[in-house]
Amino acid sequence: MTEQVPPAGTPDLAPQQGTSSGVAARAAAAGRQPAATATTRTAGGSGPSGRGVSSRGTVSPRVDTVADVIVVGAGPAGSSVGFHLATAGLDVLVLEKTSFPREKVCGDGLTPRAVKALAAMGVPFTGEGWQRHRGLRIIGGGGRIELDWPDLSSYPGYGLVRARTDFDQLLARHAEKAGARVLEGVNVDGPVLDDRNGRIVGVSTKDGQQYRAPLVVAADGNSSRLSVAMGLHKRDDRPMGVAVRTYYTSPRHDDEYLEAWLDLWDGSSLLPGYGWIFGMGDGTSNVGLGLLNTSSGFGDIDYRVMLRKWLATMPPEWGFQEENRTQPIRGAALPMGFNRTPHYTRGLLLAGDAGGMVNPFNGEGIAYALESGELAARVITQALARPTAAARERVLQTYPRQLKDAYGGYYTLGRVFVELIGKPSFMQFATKHGVKRPAIMRFTMKLLGNLTETRGGDAVDRLINAVSKMTPAA
Ligand SMILES: Cc1cc2nc3c(=O)[nH]c(=O)nc-3n(C[C@H](O)[C@H](O)[C@H](O)COP(=O)(O)OP(=O)(O)OC[C@H]3O[C@@H](n4cnc5c(N)ncnc54)[C@H](O)[C@@H]3O)c2cc1C
Helix, strand or coil: CEECCCCCCCCCCCCCCCCHHHHHHHHHHCCCCCCCCCCCCECCCCCCCCEEECCCCCEEEECCCECCEEEECCCHHHHHHHHHHHHCCCCEEEEECCCCCCCCCCCCEECHHHHHHHHHCCCCCCCCCCEEECEEEEEECCEEEEEECCCCCCCCCCEEECCHHHHHHHHHHHHHHCCCEEEECCCEEEEEEECCCCCEEEEEECCCCEEECCEEEECCCCCCHHHHHCCCCCCCCCCEEEEEEEEEECHHHHCCEEEEECCCEECCEECCEEEEEEECCCCEEEEEEEEECCCCCHHHCCHHHHHHHHHHCCCHHHCCCHHHECCCCEEEEEEECCCCCCCEECCEEECHHHHCCECCCCCCCHHHHHHHHHHHHHHHHHHHCCCCHHHHHHHHCHHHHHHHHHHHHHHHHHHHHHHHHCCHHHHHHHHHHHCCCHHHHHHHHHHHHCCCCCCCCCHHHHHHHHHHHHCCCC
């Protein structure tokens, strides 16, 4: 959607962060009253008046539709951006099309990398609903090995499992507590563009509302309709995964290890991917499998059938039978290795799955959504503190560069890895000879989990870091 936008009052006015006078100044610059309330959760049914109807059916105070930054999507990426921007004193509006709690198809596994990002946000992650685990159990090629997460100063030595139904809600509430305005039931259907320069200056919603801000973050997941509307399409030279999952009541619900099975067969071909069993700690296990698009039969595989076949090989006492299934089998795509670029264009930054940031080595996306959300927030905070449009733009342009510095070389290696394991003979060789060798598996765990000391570390850390740095980021 393109719309003529009245010239902004003072385009070079930088926000004065963290002060109520800053909020007032920004509001005045935008020609509006400062927000009457900081948070209005549910905007379902809000019309052009900007009035929202709360989940209790009562009319809430007027929703302020202008902000310093708009974030589209309140998954882990969006809540991370919202949290970090609000903490920096900016007025951030997070628009989420669903209402919490809501389902999100996921394995629910949080590696030490994700735990570190949660700790950086001060998210409380002990107590009910959090299942702690100490490592990974890998089964394949006739071998079985248990590996504890590496003992590093850079990352905690444990991971967590938490159902996305309330994990995402908890993150959104955490961002709200920090001062972000999170509106649920707001379905964004396109950008509002400045006709003079094509920059995004806000978003429109399905119910005819408009929200405005000089910067917008697309954190709307794999499909990222907002990015597409801004001309940013998926790259087909990047790997893509597809995964399905469901839940079963199982005695294995409190397993101390995440379990990964490498034996996924299509006839006589070993497929590039793995099946997982993650104990939820609530009487159920999250069970699923994911495959990469580098296998020849990728498009023809019936994932539900494959999941059932794989589970039929499990000991019956684990309970993975139809009568114990508590949820439907659902699937979704995993966009990997920067499959949508550039990550910044004309006032729009991409975070998390919207920017294709799932790790191609292991299919993990939550940590990268949280981290890229923080990075986007840091860049925006610095940009908005600059006095001129040109200076702000210079800072914003560093976002794709900083992402490449952080993950580019590693993701390039990941692309080589997924090509290799897409060859059944290689996958078979690696599984057969790797799983039985602890030293190889400890190396593999650090490489696949992107878990090395950021500085120093042991020989394995230094090797992985050096190769990632030397590999060109693309
Ligand atoms: C089967 C499966 C298993 C997985 N298992 C794991 C795992 O165990 N561990 C792990 O780390 N990763 C896992 N992943 C990947 C992980 O789920 C994603 O990488 C992660 O959710 C990305 O977070 P995000 O915030 O970028 O996007 P999302 O979590 O997709 O959030 C996007 C948000 O934007 C909202 N939205 C979308 N469109 C609009 C719109 N138009 N207007 C307003 N809001 C909108 C959505 O409702 C959603 O809340 C798995 C993925 C799949 C498919």
